[in-house]
Amino acid sequence: MKQTEMTVVGNRPLTETVWEMVLEGDTSPLSSPGQFVNIRLDGLYLRRPISVCDREGDRLTLVYKTVGKGTKKMTTLGIGERLDLLSGLGNGYDTALSGENPLLVGGGVGIPPLYGLCKELRREGKAVQVILGFNTEREIFYEENFRALGAEVYLATADGSRGEKGFVTDVMKRLSYTYFYTCGPMPMFFAVEKVAKTSGQFSFEERMGCGFGACMGCSCKTLYGNKRICRDGPVLKREEIVWPTRQ
């Protein structure tokens, strides 16, 4: 982890609620896709943890959904503004386990960290399949970006307005793959866990205090003891996850 200042060089909406922010500065604290940054925003006490979508040279791309005060505030940041970040947080995805034909499964705003992962896996010469799930057509983002990386992209929308009508797991069921990586909402995780045919990695979300392992705010139980989502995660391996009992 490192505290660093970065400059906003881009900030634009991709859909009605999803924005893409590009930052410039020191990206060296980041070592793997799936890590996150924790951003200090004026007027808000706690930092906001945002997953890293892409890192290229001294540029960092964050794709975020406006869900609350912090992310709404982020949409107001203009070009040239300086941001105080804790960077290089979390463990990130481990690409070494992917095999030759990994599958990436993303739902909604869980998709961004999979982009950086896809890029890395392609760089390693792997044949990547990607399933992107959205509620409806106008929420779709980054489809072309994944295709441009040379990944085989499948789309699923809950209302059938684009791609396959249904959920990511409807597509996942019929594909063959050597390993999977996923990020998305909990109901999607439950479904993925049910249909997955191989080992894989899930990236979790939790409300965090510090984002670097000090406050124990985001702990979860695993088969190998308690882990902090922010520090020992956010990525957990399928084999270690203790799924919460559903309500």
Add this chain to the structure above:
Amino acid sequence: MADTSVTLCGVRLDNPVIPASGTFGYGYEFAELYDIECLGSLSFKGTTREARFGNPTPRIAECEAGMLNSVGLQNPGVEKVLSEELPRLKACFSKPIMANVSGFSVEEYAETCRRLDGEEQIGWFEVNVSCPNVHGGGMSFGTSPKAAAEVTAAVRRVTKKPILIKLSPNVTDIVSVAKACKAAGADGISLINTLLGMRIDLKTKRPVLANKTGGLSGPAVKPVALRMVYQVYEAVSVPIVGMGGVSSAEDVIEMMLAGATAVEVGAANLVDPFASKKIVESLPETMESYGISSLKEIIGAAHRG
């Protein structure tokens, strides 16, 4: 040269800045970021006899000028603290350590302190009496002068090290609790623990915290902390460790003017992992700008005249 040193219950500190329990782990995580030897001391993560996961998540919520937490004393238990955490802490910190201890019965407090008592580097016990008493209907020890005194007396019997009792601010009369602890053998008082609070999510229409309520900390609580430090200093002749929303060298000085001998930094460490270090570093020049040459001379100065 500004003199930042203070003496807390007979133990000298280079400076009064102490990261507060629950915001600094067992120190070594922060040692990856900076040399924590610059700190006056540190109060380690609240330790209980048995390992605890704590409360269900979400257990963090933000609010104006602060945060709520309902972590619920997650810690690996005293045996693992002794065998795994303390060796790692001692490898990066050589000064006296403040051992923060919690319990759910009088016996548990005493047993945990007894296990830790052999650790030479522990300079003080800081006994958190804000936990619910399982044998007392779940009411917090700290809300009753009698229960707080029972815990103090039990810990007193197992250690000769200085004992600080960390009080809950969720009481009508903090002075009576402080007095009872002193009478039962406490060497000092730490205050304040977090203030009980709540947030409700407008979308789900449910409390944000899975535990429903949590402890408020951060700048929002500073005036309450100052008032309580001031009241206890006025009424009880006992060294005080002041805390609550401290985020700057100015805040440290303000807390000491109210009557604190040493000052803990809590939530600020979570927002800025370098907060405690920055406070230590900016103390001398801040003292100078207010015409203060020795910090120990300003303890309780707000009460004079």
